[in-house]
Amino acid sequence: MEKPMYRLHCFGQSGNAFKTVFMLRALGEPFEAVQVDFFNGITRDPAWREEHNEMGEAPVLEDGDLHLTQSGAILTYLANKHGRFGGATEREKLEVLRWILFDNHKFTSYFATYRFMKSFGATEPDPVVMKFLLGRAEGAFAIVDKHLATRDWMVGDGPTIADFSLSGYMFYPQDESGIDIAQRWPHIGAWIERLKGVPGWANPYEAMPGTQTAPKW
Ligand SMILES: N[C@@H](CCC(=O)N[C@@H](CS)C(=O)NCC(=O)O)C(=O)O
Known part of the structure; x- marks a missing residue:
């Protein structure tokens, strides 16, 4: 069947x-x-x-x-x-959940909203709102960049759903956000390239x- x-x-x-x-x-x-x-x-x-x-x-x-x-x-x-x-051990599964929650609250949400307003919003974005969103996104990016300075993947020895979650917006053209992510956060930049090598990307x-x-x- x-x-x-x-x-x-x-x-x-x-x-x-x-x-x-x-x-x-x-x-x-x-x-x-x-x-x-x-x-x-x-x-x-x-x-x-x-x-x-x-x-x-x-x-x-x-x-x-x-x-x-x-x-x-x-x-x-x-x-x-x-x-x-999903993570190889119970401890890894918990780590995966921790990063998915961080992604949904801070990493994706501020950046995706910033990109949306810059690229797809019906009206011109308010610079004060954009400044706030960018500052929050930059804070989250710095945290992930530091985490990736000493490891190839967010959790454990290979890609997990934590990587798939956090990277959801990392593969779009740079001009949609106007931010050169790889240049500003090189460990994130290297991780993006590694993710592109995952079969299925x-x-x-x-x-x-x-x-x-x-x-x-
Ligand atoms: N936390 C949700 C966010 C989903 C989300 O915001 N989706 C957007 C598209 S990327 C949407 O459908 N937004 C509709 C709206 O905000 O009106 C998830 O990870 O699935």
Whole structure:
């Protein structure tokens, strides 16, 4: 019997979705990509929220009857189900969770919001807001850069879902954020290159549906 295929609701610009795409591809698990029409506001549509995600966000993973959201939960689910990339010991699993929480609160969230406002926002971003977001992102980047100064991967001896989570926004063109990450945080820069060597890695705009657009602001 053919195994049921995963369905993943995602779109090209979404680094949060790319975290889960990277994992599925690294696992060698085929999936059907369902495009989320984010830029036409579908995630705010009550019917979409009712059917797919009450939180109003991509990604959404469908595994048969299971509909799962939050990239961290999806990554953990896939790691447990396939027995890969979740950490080798209980201690490592806890470390992985610690970094995924840090990513969702500080590393991805401030940077992704900054990039979104600079590249895709409907109105010109307020410089005061941008300065605040950038300062918070820089603080988080410095912490991860220091952690990576003495190790190749965030946890343990190989890539884990902590790496897939934290790197979700690291593979987009530099002009979308205007920040030269590799130059400013060289250990993050080296880690990005290592991650590109993980079998299954792909450019987010090629791995997910949707149209790449030029930065707006
Ligand atoms: N913590 C969530 C964040 C998901 C998220 O913010 N997704 C964005 C796209 S990258 C979204 O759908 N945002 C809709 C909105 O904020 O209205 C995760 O990791 O899945």
